[in-house]
Amino acid sequence: PDSRFPIPDSLNFMDNDIVLFLATVGLLILYLVFSALTEMGTKFPWKK
16 A cells, blocks of 8 residues: 555664654644635735
8 A cells, every 4th residue: 555655674663753743844834824814815926
């Protein structure tokens, strides 16, 4: 099922850490984007 991200068997024990890391980074990015949206509102250069 993880053919998209081939991981050697010796690194399988890191799956949980990788998932936790990706989740943390994703939440951080979502928070930054949300804060930027709320602060700037519709004043985006690409949203005329």
